[in-house]
Amino acid sequence: MSERNELRLSDEIEVSPQTETPEGVLELFLDDEASVAQPGQGSAYAQAGQAIVPAGDVLPERIYLLPINNRPFFPAQVQPLLINRQRWEETMQRVSNTSHHCVGLAFVGDIARDVPEDSDFPLIGTAVKVHRAESQDEQLQFIAQGVRRFRIVRWLSRKPPFLVEVSYPKEPVDRDADETRAYAMSVINGIKELLPINPLYGEELKNYLNRFNPNDPGPLTDFAAAITSAKGPELQKVLETLPVLQRMQAVLPLLRKEIEVAQLQSEISEQVNAQMHERQREFFLREQLKVIQKELGISKDDRQNDVETFRERLEGKLPPARVQTRIDEELDKLSVLETGSPEYGTTRNYLDWLTALPWGITSTDQLDLTHARGVLDRDHDGLDDVKERIIEFLAEGSFKGSVGGSILLLVGPPGVGKTSIGRSIAEALGRRFYRFSVGGMRDEAEIKGHRRTYVGAMPGKLVQALKEVEVENPVIMLDEIDKLGQSFQGDPASALLEVLDPEQNVDFLDHYLDVRLDLSKVLFVCTANQLDTIPGPLYDRMESIRLSGYIAEEKMAIAKHHLWPKLLNRDRIPKKRITLTDAALRQVIEGYARESGVRQLEKQLHRIVRKSAVKLLEGEENVKVSVNNLEQFLGAPLFRRERVLKGTGVVTGLAWTSMGGATLPIEATQVHALTRGLKLTGKLGEVMQESANIAYSYVIANLKDFGVSHDAFDQSFIHLHVPEGATPKDGPSAGVTMATALLSLAKHREIKSGLAMTGELTLTGQVLPVGGIREKVIAARRSEIFELVLPKANQRDYDELPDYLKKGMTVHFAERYRDVAKVVFV
Secondary structure (H helix, E strand, C coil): CCCCCCCEECCCEEEEEEEECCCCCEEEECCCCCECCCCCCCCCCCCCCCCCCCCCCCCCCEEEEEEECCCCCCCCCEEEEEEEHHHHHHHHHHHHHCCCCEEEEEECCCCCCCCCCHHHCCCEEEEEEEEEEEEECCEEEEEEEEEEEEEEEEEEECCCCCEEEEECCCCCCCCCCHHHHHHHHHHHHHHHHHHHHCCCCCHHHHHHHHCCCCCCHHHHHHHHHHCCCCCHHHHHHHHHCCCHHHHHHHHHHHHHHHHHHHHHHHHHHHHHHHHCCHHHHHHHHHHHHHHHHHHHCCCCCHHHHHHHHHHHHCCCCCCCHHHHHHHHHHHHHHHHCCCCCHHHHHHHHHHHHHHHCCCCCCCCCCCCHHHHHHHHHHHCCCCHHHHHHHHHHHHHHHHHCCCCCCEEEEECCCCCCHHHHHHHHHHHHCCCEEEEECCCCCCCHHHHCCCCCCCCCCCCHHHHHHHHHCCCCCEEEEECHHHCCCECCECHHHHHHHHHCCCCHHHEECCCCCCEECCCCCEEEEEECCCCCCCHHHHCCCEEEECCCCCHHHHHHHHHHHHHHHHHHHHCCCHHHEEECHHHHHHHHHHCCCCCCCHHHHHHHHHHHHHHHHHHHCCCCCEEECCCCHHHHHCCCCCCCCCCCCCCCEEEEEEEECCEEEEEEEEEEEEECCCCEEEEECCECHHHHHHHHHHHHHHHHCCHHHCCCCCCCCCCEEEEECCCCCCCECCCCCHHHHHHHHHHHHHCCCCCCCEEECCEECCCCEEECCCCHHHHHHHHHHCCCCEEEEEHHHHHHHHCCCHHHHCCCEEEEECEHHHHHHHHCC
């Protein structure tokens, strides 16, 4: 169907593509060579049974002519036309001055002359009514409504504007003849057969065809002729055939030929589609589209597209000169490589990463301390000292104009909010946030990238982070930095030295990019549970902020303000449907979630919500969780109230673990008096074993000073035990506690009740400082111990604790062990 001729007016009369006019007919605009519609793209006719000339109109005897080049215009056809304003304006002006507003359209064929002569015009043409004529730049537009065939009788003007005298021949038709009706039905069936196999004919044509009546076959025949792809001279013969029966006899072969061509095209298309695999078909169509677009000048090949894409990415970015030079070199290389070569793919991937980075793009820091306090208070309850430390950090940055280049280390037990504090810092600053965990990382290429020579090479995590956040100054969190691994593939901790050193990360080198990156604007926030496993050189580059565990009051506030509302909102349960009393919440904290953080507490609260949801769906109106029915939701408590061990030779110590602070009872007893000796149990580490031996030696050497016979342990075999023997224990803070247990055994006296202690001891009786004072104080409060003995050197650490931790506490600071003995044996 691609060979249809177009109906053309001479000299740039144009018809539109298929649209719908306000009257519900199809429109066509002619091209610059005065083309009228392709078949099936907009022919429309008046309804059968209607008069061709509207009532009250009189066909003129004189009419102006417009020439058509490639297809004749048929009666009752309605199409908008565009004509050359300069050449045909006078003709249209004269038409507009007539009362009938009619003009004749005559097929002249392809002629070499710009303006046809009278000899080029056929005798038969179509008279049309002109509607809605208006000017558009160099063209005139009007809607032509075909009215009737005319025959030229006499020429009145043989030059433009052409004027002729016409007559309107009759179209003989015997509507009642069987042959006429048979041909009419054949034409209708042919048109209906053509419509399903040719998508050019729309729903409007189908509806229009349904309105035809075989009793009025003239317009039907003209419609059938107009939708074929026959040549202009053949259609002109149809137009000149006045007897309707003969006209149908001429049109029916054209219509059958059109059907055969459409069917053949459909069969060929089906055969091709059946033979092609889905991917091959898609490839074929894409290649066809590329060729067509290339011929039309609207597309470029893959190589040009890639080069332009990479150049467009760099718009608005300010890469350093050395980076821009590298990009230009790689783009030049890409433009000469074959798209199918392996090096092309490698170079393209490299440029994809290099141009995606945010060179010179930064976000503006929001150094408003009031806003920062609001964000921290909103997201976190408690942790006042940590919040104050962060505010100080931001205040320092407000004076120098930036907080970039700093590395914060948040140290604390699991579940205390280290990661969420990092997010809050980013929000307070108005910066983008990116987090990735380095726990268990064993390959240094994860940090510094792979060499481009390897298959599947990629940049390191830091480059990936900058690409994702699209700014050069995000907040990047390195989670679990104390759990870095090490293997034959390298040492990631050593690779991080360059990243976290403010003096070096200005020129950080990623192995894949092989260009220098400026990481000095990035705010790094690291998290760790303990410091022991962090390499010294790496720890030296960080500013440490310690997050201790929460006491019960802080957990209560966190559960009320954050955990419980979050769980209800997540499950979309109205707050009024489930009520959790304060007493029940405290019991959950003390009996089911006694760890330093709040992760276990959240899990227990989630269990309550789940079981409450079941009760609500089973018909209960509301659920109230109290101390009396708490075990129905959570079962028996996991923790009972710790009973402080008492007796001769029993002392409560304080210990620090990666999970927070804990109380550590130590027991000493005399097994027999046959021989002298010391036995240690409780799965003690080497450091604690040495502390026990030091305490044993110190007590024996100084028994007389403490009012005990110097030979009290000469014939005594002593057993020193630390309960919960299945739990490994180690650390340099139990010396004072062990010495006190041994001295209590030697004096046969119990120590003061409700008292705990911590500190390391030397052979000369010096009490050395220990770490984790805050965690140990919290552990003592949790066990309701309010009197402590701490090393004198740790007094500053205790004084810096918040007031709510020190409230009600009695603390004795010991410089030598004699100071401890004076307190415990009063």
